Amino acid sequence: MSEFDMLVQRIKTCTECALSQGRTQAVPGEGSPTADIMFIGEGPGYYEDRDGRPFIGRAGNVLTGLLNGIGLRREDVYITNMVKCRPPNNRDPMPEELSACSGFMDAQIEMIKPKVIVTLGRFSFGKFFPGESITRARGKPRRWRGLTVYPMYHPAAVLHNPNLRSALEGDFRRLPELIEEAAHSSPAGPGPEPADVPLVKEPAKARQLNMF
Numbered sequence: 001m002s003e004f005d006m007l008v009q010r011i012k013t014c015t016e017c018a019l020s021q022g023r024t025q026a027v028p029g030e031g032s033p034t035a036d037i038m039f040i041g042e043g044p045g046y047y048e049d050r051d052g053r054p055f056i057g058r059a060g061n062v063l064t065g066l067l068n069g070i071g072l073r074r075e076d077v078y079i080t081n082m083v084k085c086r087p088p089n090n091r092d093p094m095p096e097e098l099s100a101c102s103g104f105m106d107a108q109i110e111m112i113k114p115k116v117i118v119t120l121g122r123f124s125f126g127k128f129f130p131g132e133s134i135t136r137a138r139g140k141p142r143r144w145r146g147l148t149v150y151p152m153y154h155p156a157a158v159l160h161n162p163n164l165r166s167a168l169e170g171d172f173r174r175l176p177e178l179i180e181e182a183a184h185s186s187p188a189g190p191g192p193e194p195a196d197v198p199l200v201k202e203p204a205k206a207r208q209l210n211m212f
């Protein structure tokens with residue numbers, strides 16, 4: 001069994017926080033363990049808990065559609081959540097649950113070694129840049145320990161507020177360019193790089209890919 005498969009097994013049997021008591025099953029993540037792009041959401045919902053797969057409900061359909069729109073399939077990327085077990089009634093994850101699960105997230109990043117991490121919503125953004133506003137930060141790629149972190153709204157936000165859809169679609173259109181740029185930048189590593197360095201250009205100057 002590979003190191004990555006062992007990590008998945010540890011997640012599936014984890015009882016480190018109270019979310020383990022209400023889950024049907026843990027949802028470790030899905031996709032390529034060598035993906036260049038990693039998407040990190042908040043936590044599993046009803047369908048994810050039932051089937052053991054991330055982002056398969058209505059918000060998942062939005063994410064899959066956006067991926068397909070830039071020529072990617074779900075299996076080309078890695079999709080996971082900050083907490084691997086469903087919070088009751090889809091409530092927000094508690095700080096102690098996020099803390100208990102953070103080691104799994106760190107291990108997944110360490111093993112997958114993505115070039116770009118897309119944070120979906122405020123909880124995953126808060127892991128990398130705590131205390132900042134997702135509304136102000138979204139769409140602006142940043143450096144974090146040698147990686148590009150690209151904050152976006154959570155796809156569920158689009159379902160609640162359709163006015164956010166164009167922002168999310170615009171952020172997705174920049175992804176191919178970011179991946180290309182990240183591939184030519186220095187590799188990820190634990191070096192002393194500043195955690196908060198804005199990257200590249202403003203959206204208006206970015207190459208537009210007419211895919212929506």
Ligand code: SF4
Binds near residue numbers: 017026
């Ligand atoms: Fe373990 Fe994370 Fe599930 Fe809590 S949410 S039981 S820490 S896998």
